[in-house]
Amino acid sequence: MNKLLQRTAIAALSLAFAGEALATEWNVSLWGKRRAFTEHVEKLAELVSEKTGGEFTLNISYGGLSKNRENLDGISIGAFEMAQFCAGYHRDKNPSITVLELPFLGVSSLEQEREISQALYQQPAVQEDLARWNATLLMPSPLPQYNIVGVGDAPTTLAAYEGLSVRATGGIGKAMEAVGAVPTSMSATEVRQAMDSGVVKAVSFAPHAHMSFGTIENAKWWTTNLNPGTVNCPVVANTDALNDLSDAHRAALLGSIDEALDHYIATYNGATMDAWGPALDERGIERVTYSDSELAAFKDKVAGPAAAAWVADNTAKGLPAQELLDFVSGMISSGS
Template sequence: MTARLGSRAAALALGVALSVGVSSANAQTVDGPSLFWKVSTWGNPRAFTAGLEHMAERVKEATGGKWQMRVFYGEQLSKAKENLDGLKANAFEIATFCNFYHPGKNPALMVTTMPFLPVSSYDDMARVRAGLYENDILKDEMAQWNALYYASTNLPQYNALGRGPAPKDPTDFKGMRVRAGGGIGDAMAKLGAVEQTMPATETYTALQRGTVDAVFLPYTYAHASYKLDEVADWFTANLSPGTSDCPIVINKNAYDALPQQYKDLLAEIQPELLEVYRKAYDEADAKFLPRFQERLEEITYTDEQLAAFREAAGEPVWHEWVEANKDQFDAQAVLDLTLELAGQKGS
């Protein structure tokens, strides 16, 4: 691909079939200066970080080792909630962040957390996120943090994993203390749950100690990544109220200083991440779902129950989000774009 990041800093080239894991025999060396880029994330290596590692490997390979990237795990460089601040301070060159960790820093991107958006497949969600990254409102929002969207980590739909009495009906969430951020948290609140927001790294202790009764995370890899099944009794298999977005973003100053051939290399690698994440999440589900089914009670809701949940906690949350943000930016336009992108089925 020859498309450049530039003003189109993060559009995934959906539909382009690229080979993931280019062999060294076929890799073309890109000549340029010696660089060392730091990548800030949290937790341990897992499906969520597969794209970061792939990017680092490909950059090193293509430049003959001249451009090195190192992924720093476990909040070594920054707390998960402060990665945008670190980019603004030029503390590192690449970072991940989750929008619902700090809604005030990225209010427009919070549209991806709206519950029961009409997206279901992996490709649907990837298309919506890529299109949103092209919107001027969202790009300007990131520019305030000296950041450019690069690619989404394409988180799957969320489901709940919890301890204590299992919610056999969505109404059973009433009174439960639930870790669920953004629009998903708002949806749970409409069911009478008590919404709590915390980084994923804190969920194990919270569930173990009873600070929360249930945790919503991407199904199933994230629950397993933080070993929540060790301290849980049940999980929901098909509630799937929505997801969030935890994009990979690049320090704008660092990107602008790159020679053009390095910018082109990043653009070439960018669409590969779509397939890297697809494979990583599929492999995680194949590995962890049987373990969940063996250890935990599996809760599957009927179509009627899910329809009632959508009616009570779907579109009403969308409209409240627009009303709450309309004075900051054109929230209705962002929601309309999201729904428009969700309705597109590829070209």
């Protein structure tokens, strides 16, 4: 009887340890606070937990694991298993995806931004580029065209940007430089303080970020249709951690991405944009709209030279840059 009880106890302990071994926790490094920009990650965590009966959990941290400009570095050394970052924060680290940050590409919707990003992420040269950081691209964070809020006199013509200090990253920074502005690259979490202290007089963001990071609190004006471009901010996984998942957990994660992105886009196009107009009205922020002729001249001055420079710079780095640009441009022109 004693031997039977011992065997039963050992079997019970073995089952307990086996159950514990099945549990998987991933740490996820984001920044700021929960907002439209992070809703797909939040939804992904919810779906993964549901599909695995709580055996696989994503522990989301807003700034507690890393600085946003260091998330890709953290992924590379396995400091955490998943992270979000923006390509323009460190163009040299992820040059292949900065093609999506070129000014005036002509992407017209979040849905199109999602489709093109996901297709680009599957290109071998892009995957090899991110593999240098032991990173696997999971999903984009589709954003609308950026526009600018600022203090002081509103730049009612493009010529009025001459000398204006503007927080603008990536291709948007190049576009602003072309009209005489002085672009400054800084992370989203630094922007409000820089604006309040006068380091910058204007900030380029998508609407959700203007609301989340407080740039509209003291702003006097907002450009409605400058639309110089957007940024590309993927969510990545540490490749080793992804490969180490059980088949069931990996299927739960990868099989939830489309639903998470559907939720993200519905939230952004719905609640976020519904709140934007009233937020401007409540603060008495002037809307600045440019003429079609000014915008056409702006695009002609910026788009071609920026694309040519991007191809030249990244071809020199060994990337098939023209091929990547043609791939993206082809999807846009075909209406994908």
